[in-house]
Structures are given as C-alpha cells and as structure tokens.
Amino acid sequence: MTRPAANPRSLYFDYPCFDFVRPPELDGEVVTHEVVVVGAGPVGVTAALELARHGVRVVVLDDKASFNDGSRAICIARHSLEGLQQLDVAERFMAAGLPWTHGTSYFRGQPVFRLEMPHSVEQRFPPMLNLQQQFIEQFLIERAQREALIEFRWQSRVEGVTPGAQQVTLDVATPEGAYHLKAAYVLAADGARSAVRQALGLKLHGAAHEGRYVIVDVKMASDHPTERRAFFDCAGNPGATVLVHRQPQDIWRIDYQLDEHDDESEALAEGTIHSKVAAIIAMLGETAPWELEWWSIYKAYTLCLDDYRHGRVLFCGDAAHLVPIFGVRGLNSGFADALNIGWKLACVLRGEASDALLDSYSPERRGATLDIFAQASKSTRFMSPPTRGYRLLRDAALALSPAHEFARRLLDPRQSQPYTYAGSALSCDDDPSFTAGPVVGAPLPDGHCGEQGYLLEHLGRGFTVLYFSADGRAPEALHAACAAMTVADVPARLLVIAMRGAMDAQTLRDVDGHLFAAHGAVDGSCYLVRPDRHVCARWRQWRADALSHAYVRAMARAEDV
Amino acid sequence: MFEQRLPAADFELAYERLAAALDSVGPGRESEFLARLALLLMQAAPEISAVLAAIDAAEAALD
Incomplete structure (x- = not known):
C-alpha cells in the first residue's frame, strides 16, 4: 500500500475521523456484553446489523479512526444485495452503485468472449453492482449508527484474547489506556491479518497462486458502459492480463498482472504505475485527462481456517478465509458469513436454541469457502497461468473461443454464486416429488x-413459511405452527402465495402462476425458509408434524439432531 | 462449431490433466507430444469429418 493508510486522502471521497470515546470499562465498570464484533469493515458491520435486527446488543471494535482506505472490494453480487435488503441498506447501495450484466474478454486486441449474466424482471437487483468499499462501509456504518443496539468503539485495538467457558475476555488497547472487554461471544471480522486469529495462535491453511496484480484506481471521465473487461496478452500489458471495471464518481479500476520477474517495490513506485496505466488507457482508446487515485498490490490465495468456530469465538470474512479476487467472491462470501451467524447467535443468546446451533456455522460457511476455492482456483489459473502448460492451453482456448462454444465456457469468470448448504445438519431431506424450485439448502x-x-x-x-394456495386460504394449523417457530421472540412469518383471492400483507397474488411454477408448487405446497433466506425444508403437500420437525431441526435442538 | 460431447466437468478435468502433461514433457518436446496426442484422439474420433473439421478450426485459430 502506498497511499497513506493512517490518513487516507482521496480525489473524490472524504474519509471521516471517528473520535475515541472513553468506554465504561476504562473507569472500572465490569460488563459482559452479548456480542463483540472485532472489525468495523463491511463484514463486521453487516454482522452487527444482522444481530441488532434480531434484538442483540453489539459492541463493534476497530483499531482505526476511519474506514478502510481505497476502493478494495467493488463488485457486490445480487445474492448479497438480496441479503442486505433485509438490513435496510440495499436501496442506498443501488442509488450510488453502477449495475452491470455483461462483460467482454479480448485476446491480443480482438474480442473473444461476451459474458452475459442472467437477469430478468423476476429479480429486483442486478447480477452485479459496482461500488467502492469506502461507500459500502459508509452506508453500512451510517445505518448501524442509527441502531441503538450497536455501539462503535473506534481506535480500539485487540491485543489479547482469553477464551473461557462462559465468556471471552479481550485485551483492548486505546489512546487512553488498556482495558478488558468481556463478551458472551466474539465475532472476529478483523480481516486478513486478524488480530483475534493471531492471538489465538490459529493459522490459515491452503495455497498461494501464481501471478501478482497491481490494482489501480484512476479518476477519468469516460462514457464507456459499466461492464467487466478482461484483456489477455494485450498491447497495454504485453504477455499478461488486464482487468478494467467502472466505478461510480468517474473512477476506473485497472488491475494489471506483473511479470514474474518484476520487483514489487519498483512496480509500486508512482512513476512506474503512471507509465503502465498510461499504456493501458491508450489501449482502451481513452483520451480524457486522468489522475491516479489509489493503488495496491494483490496476490491470489486460497487459504482458510480449519474451523470457523473456536468455542465462543467465531470467524468471518477475511479473518476466516482468503479467496482470489477473480469471480468477486471475497466480500460477497463475507456478507454471507455475517448473515449466517447473525440469527444463530441471536437464537442461542435468547435461549431458543442451544449452543449446538453455532456448530452448524463452520460446516456451512467453510463448505462455501471450499466450493469457492474449487471455482476460484480454476479462474485464477486461467487469469494467471501458473505454468507453460497452462499458458499454452489458456491461449489456445482464447484463440478458439470466437468460433467455438466449448472454448468460450473456459473464459467464463465463474462469478460469485450463492452456496447451497447441501447436507447441512439444519436441513431436512428434500422432498423428491419436487421437479422445480430451490432445493433444500439453496x-x-x-x-x-x-x-x-x-x-x-x-x-x-x-x-418464513411460504404456503402455496389456489384460493388464498391457509390451514388454521399452519398459523398455529408459525406462532410457535420463533427467532429472538419473533414468530415465523406465514406468506401465502395465492392464485386467486384477496391480496393483503400476508398474501401475495400469483395471477399467472409464475411463482407456483418457479417453486414447483401445487395447491398445498410449502417451503420453510431460514432468517438468512436459505430453504431448510419443503413439501409438495405440507404436514403440520413435518413443519414442526423441520423447525426443531433447523434450530439444532438436541432432541432431534 | 463442434458439438459438445464431453460434460463440462470432464472437459475441465482433461484440460487440467493436459496442462500438467505439457509441463511434464517440457518445452523441447511439446510439439512431439501434441502430435502424438492428436493422432490418438483422431483414432478415438467418431468419424473423419470431425477430424478434418478440427484440423481446419485449429488452423483458422492461428490466423
């Protein structure tokens, strides 16, 4: 990193400075908090918002006095936006971000592949939205600051972690001295260099991939549409790869691959970057004046913890896993971590589920990470071939792709997709009579x-219980079942999908039957959906006993699991 | 345009295996290896038209 991290400056973004506020622990008060989130980045704040949504009081610690500097993670996937809308922040993301649905890949100057991501009127959100991480953090933190249940403690650095049977004690260093902070649970969302992870002596395991990329933001007026552009062996970076993304505020992200022999410090010198970017901008055909905004260097890793839960400490985001940027899975999988653990912690803290519910977090989310590794490793080998053999085949696929569909499939960047919790201990066996609709775990x-x-x-x-009804009526027993299925004292919401009958807050009219069709449903079909909107059970014909059983299982209650 | 015969997962598996084989034989013997591989795959092809079309397509992609 070359632009100053301690005092970020930007051509287009004013970084705030958050004051240190003296906490009561520094004056001797001893409090055990429900949850402490370490890290006020996007994953940590999303987790805090999700916890607060379920009525949990949260303290968020961060060693900085402002946001992370630089645009960093800029691509938000549809499935993340669908989750974030439950936190009442997605609209602000949409208003500020740039949606996109397609991309173009070039090989030696010629277009060879057109990426088209599915999008239809059925979806509220675009497949991808570009928004700089500063804005992502700003919108999340401003939303969290309106939550009475969330307390931010800036300029507070975790220096030690003492796990206990009933609580975790954090050693926190501040400008006014050190104190002990106690919490029933700690969520470590403190990034790739997680202080919590290091304090517990935990290591990430996995692999490092070939290829280093310099990541540069440039301020430049251009009317090129928002799309993903990938250039292989191009005039702007001969023999190597360049990625270009548009961001809001006339900011352009240019990622270019370094030669394996390039010296890193020389590559990050401002003059070197200026020359390199000038060549790439000339290749793009842009003629407007431009300025360097921010830059960094990136190397691809597939690393994760062996277990995302260590007693009362749970890891999420980059603190738990590092994934390659190709396919934009890093922040998007962090959002999914936060939404997965939030409702589970709330249920455990309210006594509605035992601590065993938290044991499902690591298998579900680490499973997602391993799936990402499989996909991202292939993407990374394509973007940055690690050997001559891979390079020969990659270039052959690029050359054949204009005329051959089979080769084009290899160019697909395998963009971030939501993970299906197949085989989760919280899920029931799927009903085999379904022929369509989201499977259990999806x-x-x-x-x-x-x-x-x-x-x-x-x-x-x-x-949420989705009940499909031809006439809009639902069995009385279903209402009673929903009332008993609580999360943080909130009963399950019964949502009736009706072919006909009255529309109201509980009944969605499906006049042309497309929702029935999309769910493979008939009159009487039912889906049970978790708070993180993953399906945990479904029946072509609902049964009261089966629904209750599915809820008990989804809460990991001992009598059933 | 070639009809998709191998399932995508199998194709990716073969891609990875071939990349590793190319690295194994080394730069000096890549052409020799690829020529032998082509002959073997020709023999596995279902009909002559597929082989001739593949040769034409590979030539065209060099342009």
Whole structure:
C-alpha cells in the first residue's frame, strides 16, 4: 500500500475521523456484553446489523479512526444485495452503485468472449453492482449508527484474547489506556491479518497462486458502459492480463498482472504505475485527462481456517478465509458469513436454541469457502497461468473461443454464486416429488409479485413459511405452527402465495402462476425458509408434524439432531 | 462449431490433466507430444469429418 493508510486522502471521497470515546470499562465498570464484533469493515458491520435486527446488543471494535482506505472490494453480487435488503441498506447501495450484466474478454486486441449474466424482471437487483468499499462501509456504518443496539468503539485495538467457558475476555488497547472487554461471544471480522486469529495462535491453511496484480484506481471521465473487461496478452500489458471495471464518481479500476520477474517495490513506485496505466488507457482508446487515485498490490490465495468456530469465538470474512479476487467472491462470501451467524447467535443468546446451533456455522460457511476455492482456483489459473502448460492451453482456448462454444465456457469468470448448504445438519431431506424450485439448502430466489413488489422483500425477520394456495386460504394449523417457530421472540412469518383471492400483507397474488411454477408448487405446497433466506425444508403437500420437525431441526435442538 | 460431447466437468478435468502433461514433457518436446496426442484422439474420433473439421478450426485459430 502506498497511499497513506493512517490518513487516507482521496480525489473524490472524504474519509471521516471517528473520535475515541472513553468506554465504561476504562473507569472500572465490569460488563459482559452479548456480542463483540472485532472489525468495523463491511463484514463486521453487516454482522452487527444482522444481530441488532434480531434484538442483540453489539459492541463493534476497530483499531482505526476511519474506514478502510481505497476502493478494495467493488463488485457486490445480487445474492448479497438480496441479503442486505433485509438490513435496510440495499436501496442506498443501488442509488450510488453502477449495475452491470455483461462483460467482454479480448485476446491480443480482438474480442473473444461476451459474458452475459442472467437477469430478468423476476429479480429486483442486478447480477452485479459496482461500488467502492469506502461507500459500502459508509452506508453500512451510517445505518448501524442509527441502531441503538450497536455501539462503535473506534481506535480500539485487540491485543489479547482469553477464551473461557462462559465468556471471552479481550485485551483492548486505546489512546487512553488498556482495558478488558468481556463478551458472551466474539465475532472476529478483523480481516486478513486478524488480530483475534493471531492471538489465538490459529493459522490459515491452503495455497498461494501464481501471478501478482497491481490494482489501480484512476479518476477519468469516460462514457464507456459499466461492464467487466478482461484483456489477455494485450498491447497495454504485453504477455499478461488486464482487468478494467467502472466505478461510480468517474473512477476506473485497472488491475494489471506483473511479470514474474518484476520487483514489487519498483512496480509500486508512482512513476512506474503512471507509465503502465498510461499504456493501458491508450489501449482502451481513452483520451480524457486522468489522475491516479489509489493503488495496491494483490496476490491470489486460497487459504482458510480449519474451523470457523473456536468455542465462543467465531470467524468471518477475511479473518476466516482468503479467496482470489477473480469471480468477486471475497466480500460477497463475507456478507454471507455475517448473515449466517447473525440469527444463530441471536437464537442461542435468547435461549431458543442451544449452543449446538453455532456448530452448524463452520460446516456451512467453510463448505462455501471450499466450493469457492474449487471455482476460484480454476479462474485464477486461467487469469494467471501458473505454468507453460497452462499458458499454452489458456491461449489456445482464447484463440478458439470466437468460433467455438466449448472454448468460450473456459473464459467464463465463474462469478460469485450463492452456496447451497447441501447436507447441512439444519436441513431436512428434500422432498423428491419436487421437479422445480430451490432445493433444500439453496437460497430462496426472488420473484416479481406485480404491484406487491418482490417476493424477498416480504420475508419475515425470523423464519418464513411460504404456503402455496389456489384460493388464498391457509390451514388454521399452519398459523398455529408459525406462532410457535420463533427467532429472538419473533414468530415465523406465514406468506401465502395465492392464485386467486384477496391480496393483503400476508398474501401475495400469483395471477399467472409464475411463482407456483418457479417453486414447483401445487395447491398445498410449502417451503420453510431460514432468517438468512436459505430453504431448510419443503413439501409438495405440507404436514403440520413435518413443519414442526423441520423447525426443531433447523434450530439444532438436541432432541432431534 | 463442434458439438459438445464431453460434460463440462470432464472437459475441465482433461484440460487440467493436459496442462500438467505439457509441463511434464517440457518445452523441447511439446510439439512431439501434441502430435502424438492428436493422432490418438483422431483414432478415438467418431468419424473423419470431425477430424478434418478440427484440423481446419485449429488452423483458422492461428490466423
């Protein structure tokens, strides 16, 4: 990193300075907090918001006095936006961000592949939205500052972690001295160099990949549309790869691969970067004046902890896993971590589920990480071939792709997709009579409901029971079952998908039957959806006993799991 | 345009295996290796038209 991290400056963004506020612990008060989140980055604050949504009081610690500097993670996937809308922040992301649906890959100057990501009227959000991480952090933190249950403690550095049977004690260093902070649970969202992870002596395991990229933000006026552009063996970076993304505020992200022999410090010198970027901008055909905004260097890793849970300490985001940027999975998988652990912690803290529910976090989210590793490793080997053999085949695929579909598939950047918690201990066996719809473990997809908006905006705060009804009526026993299925004291929301009958807050009209079709449903079909909108059970014909059983299982209650 | 015969996962597996084989034989013997591989795959091809089309496509992609 070359632009100053301690005092970030920017051509377009004013970094705030958050004051240190003296906490009561420094004056001798002893409090055990419900949850302490370490790290006020996007994953940590998302976790705090999700916890607060379920009524949990949270302290968020961060050693900085401002946001992370630089644009960093800029691509937010649709499935993340669908999760963030439950936190009441997605609209602000949409208003500020740049949506995109396609991309173009070039080989030696010629277009060879057109990426088209599925998008339809059924979806409220675009497949991808470009937004700099400063804005992501700003919007999340400003939203969190409106939550009475969330307390930020800036300029507070974790220097020690003492796990205990009933609580965790953190040693916190501040400008006014050190103190002990106690919490029932700690969420470590403190990034790739996690102080919590280091304090516990835990190591990430995995692999480092070939190829280093300099990541540069440039301020430049251009009317080129928002898309992902990938240039292989191009005039702007002969023999190597360049990626270009548009960001809001006339900022352009240019990632260029370094030669294996390039010296890192020389490569990061401002003059070197200026020359390199000038060549790439000339290749793009841009003629407007431009300025360097921010830069960094990147190397691809597939590293993760062996277990994301260590007693009362749970790891999420980069503190738990490092994934390659190709496919934009880093922050997006961090958001999913936060949404996965939030409701589980709330249920445990409210006594609605035992501590065993937290044991599901690592298998589900580490499973997602390993799936990412498989996909991202292939993407990384394509973007930065590690050997001559890979390079020969990659270039052959690029050369054949204009005329051959089979080769084009290799160019697909395998963009971030939501993970299906197949085989999760919280899920029931799928009903084999379904021939369509999201399988058990998959996230519920969105659907357009005419004047009633979109399906996902109607989900409940806790569990949601989707009941498909021809006439809009639902069995009385279903209402009773929903009342008993609570998350942080909030009963399950019954949402009736009706072919006909009255529309109201609980009933979505599916006049043309597309929601029925999308879910493979018939009159009487039912889905049980978790607070993080993953399906944990479904039945072509619902049964009261099966629904109750599924809820008990989804809460990891001892009598059933 | 070639009809997709191998499932995507199998194709990716073969891609990885071939990359490793190319690295194994080394730069000096890549052409020799690829020529032998081509002959073997020709023999596995279902019909002559597929082989001739592949030769034409590979030539065209060199332009």
